[in-house]
Amino acid sequence: MSSSRPSWTFFVDKDDVIRYFGGSCGFYPHSKNDLGMNLFSIHMPKSVSKVKAIVDDLRSGRKDKHAFWFEVRGRFVYIQYLAVRNKAGEYLGVLEVLQDITDLRALQGKKKEL
Numbered sequence: 746m747s748s749s750r751p752s753w754t755f756f757v758d759k760d761d762v763i764r765y766f767g768g769s770c771g772f773y774p775h776s777k778n779d780l781g782m783n784l785f786s787i788h789m790p791k792s793v794s795k796v797k798a799i800v801d802d803l804r805s806g807r808k809d810k811h812a813f814w815f816e817v818r819g820r821f822v823y824i825q826y827l828a829v830r831n832k833a834g835e836y837l838g839v840l841e842v843l844q845d846i847t848d849l850r851a852l853q854g855k856k857k858e859l
Contacts, residue, residue, distance in 0.1 A: 755841040756829070757784045761800065764838070784839075803828035804836045814846075821847045
């Protein structure tokens with residue numbers, strides 16, 4: 746497993762504003778330029794309703810996590826949306842994590858040593 750595997754992370758606050766971006770990914774156009782933008786404004790129009798449904802589930806407490814995986818441009822991608830809550834359980838926002846796990850799908854056998 747390579748530490749240079751493309752991935753990125755967003756933190757979106759309770760008002761749906763992107764407050765943190767880290768990482769890079771060659772197959773999605775997201776970047777630090779998205780900071781301060783509304784989460785829904787950076788998604789393609791056809792996916793906005795899906796993203797809103799995900800955030801609504803996390804905000805309401807119906808779910809704490811949504812995960813998706815699919816192929817894009819020859820890579821296998823795993824995306825997680827994770828609710829962030831304070832100790833009292835109040836919704837603070839969502840952490841969106843994208844990982845290119847193509848190399849993980851190819852693993853075989855075992856590796857248990859350094």
